[in-house]
Amino acid sequence: MNFREFLEWLDRRGKLIHVRKPVSMRYEVAAILKSLDPKPVLFHNVKEYPGWRVAGNVVGDRSRMAKVLGVSEDRLLERMAEALEARGEIEYVDDPPCQEVVVEEPGLDKIPFVIFGERDGGPYMSASIAVAHDPEYGFNASYHRFMRIDGRRMVGRIVPRHLHLFIERGARDVAIVVGAPPSFLVAAAMSPELGVSELGIASWIDGVRYARTITHGLPVPAEAEVVIEGRFTEDFHEEGPFIDATGTYDIVRMERVVEVERITMRRNPIFHVILGAGSEHRTLMGTPKEASILREASKVCEVLDVRLTPGGCGWLHAVIKIRKRREDDGRRAIEAAFKAHRSLKHVVVVDEDIDINDPTMVEWAIATRVQLDRDLILKPGERGSSLDPSADQVSRLTCKAGLDATIPLGVDREKFIRARIPGEGEVRLGELTGGG
Ligand SMILES: [Mn+2]
Known part of the structure; x- marks a missing residue:
């Protein structure tokens, strides 16, 4: 499938937004892409460049x-x-x-x-x-x-x-x-x-x-x-x-x-624009690194899934979900992740009951399963990303850290598992307020 065929595929599914109003390549296209992110957009009329169409947010999720x-x-x-x-x-x-x-x-x-x-x-x-x-x-x-x-x-x-x-x-x-x-x-x-x-x-x-x-x-x-x-x-x-x-x-x-x-x-070319820090940028840049981390960490423990999180710019923060069998599985996964993705700055390892698409659940695991003096690995003076304004952007020297937020082995696991209320998730507001 070529670029325009992919846009046509998105269009057939009703996903492609057609912008027919003339727009400027100065700020306006970027502002629209950012407002609609991650929805794919095709601009049919750009003011400064007659004859061109422009597409963005294409491989956006x-x-x-x-x-x-x-x-x-x-x-x-x-x-x-x-x-x-x-x-x-x-x-x-x-x-x-x-x-x-x-x-x-x-x-x-x-x-x-x-x-x-x-x-x-x-x-x-x-x-x-x-x-x-x-x-x-x-x-x-x-x-x-x-x-x-x-x-x-x-x-x-x-x-x-x-x-x-x-x-x-x-x-x-x-x-x-x-x-x-x-x-x-x-x-x-x-x-x-x-x-x-x-x-x-x-x-x-x-x-x-x-x-x-x-x-x-x-x-x-x-x-x-x-x-x-x-x-x-x-x-x-x-x-x-x-x-x-x-x-x-x-x-x-x-x-x-x-x-x-x-x-x-x-003929009738379509110019592709990737919005910096947009979903397409982060999806294209980050997903291959998730795969690299998955591959590398799978050599040392059982890895179920990996995400470079949106809050971590889809680049600097990883969450790794593992099925823990040995006490040092979390640490091994952390070391493997840094080896696989050289720009990675912070990594959190969680158990299989944590939804790694949900930042609140990852934070909950950190809140209830971590003792920092035991579970934190600090790696100062490492070479990392040139994009991080808090690091030295020329030498790329930075402090990396890994957090093992898995439940320790040999403890009472019940203490750590989220308690469920019978019937939660099945409540329908309409049925409750419908009267009768
Ligand atoms: Mn190459």
């Missing part, structure tokens, strides 16, 4: 992500963990839809970049996936926001992961995909080990096929809406501020400038 992976929601993490291990082939097609329109004199000022907030460093694209090649490690696909500098140049935030390494090793050619097939949106959000291609994972998920970019022959999804072909230059430019997953402004950094060489697109 777990059920939509499960649909992309072809499973029910309860199998989402399991399937995602399988995808992380998958090795798919990159197959090419001729005459790809993503090259229906070829712009040889590219002007980034004609592409609907967004201004999200008042302090934004410039107009941004946020659903942009960079494809690059390394002779030893193959093809990599990863999300990077890009800020427009002028008609030919932009600057992206290249966090020190695979693409960063490729550039250090000499890679300069880049293809930036916007409006990718959902399986590619999901695969590019994963962090398989170096040398495992996210492109192969996308084709494993639902058979995505690729086109070769005209300028450099890099593989991009054949049915992508827009492809920006360019090069990383030797120039650096300020990047930021930008509202990131924490909902706070990320700091300004000097980043490498990309020069655009050619733009290709489908």
Whole structure:
């Protein structure tokens, strides 16, 4: 399924909100996406960019992500963990839809970049996936926001992961995909080990096929809406501020400038916008990490489920539900979670009777099952997320902590189990007030 087919699928189910009134890419689109979050929205008329449509909040929740992976929601993490291990082939097609329109004199000022907030460093694209090649490690696909500098140049935030390494090793050619097939949106959000291609994972998920970019022959999804072909230059430019997953402004950094060489697109293109700190951002970013934690912690104890919680920005806080068999299962799960997700800051381990989708229940477990001198693991001086304003955002040094909120073994469990009142949950207000 390609990007517009996914929107059509949402539309058939009555989920897609069509905004036909002209809207501005300066604040207005972002404000609407935020107000309607996580509902998917298609903007038919953007004031500054005639001819474009813009879509946001697309893969905005777990059920939509499960649909992309072809499973029910309860199998989402399991399937995602399988995808992380998958090795798919990159197959090419001729005459790809993503090259229906070829712009040889590219002007980034004609592409609907967004201004999200008042302090934004410039107009941004946020659903942009960079494809690059390394002779030893193959093809990599990863999300990077890009800020427009002028008609030919932009600057992206290249966090020190695979693409960063490729550039250090000499890679300069880049293809930036916007409006990718959902399986590619999901695969590019994963962090398989170096040398495992996210492109192969996308084709494993639902058979995505690729086109070769005209300028450099890099593989991009054949049915992508827009492809920006360019090069990383030797120039650096300020990047930021930008509202990131924490909902706070990320700091300004000097980043490498990309020069655009050619733009290709489908006819009547749809530009994808990911709202920073919105549900789509957090779902795409966080769910693959939940799967990584599930996989790693399952090596040391029986893990039933994992969530990166909304209050923890879908990134910094994990809750792990286990079936406890040994006294140190909680501690083992905590250590495994930090190993699986390097940006994780706080993790809470709970028993199987706790609903990990309910923050109140998780807090209740902390309130009634924890003694901090026994159950808290503190890990100062660790390298964590660059997004956390309370940490050192340059060195990324932070204090991590794990909390084992499981019931100790060898105690009277009855003391810890939530008491139930017979008939609770079955009361119908209408029947009580109906009179008679
Ligand atoms: Mn990678």
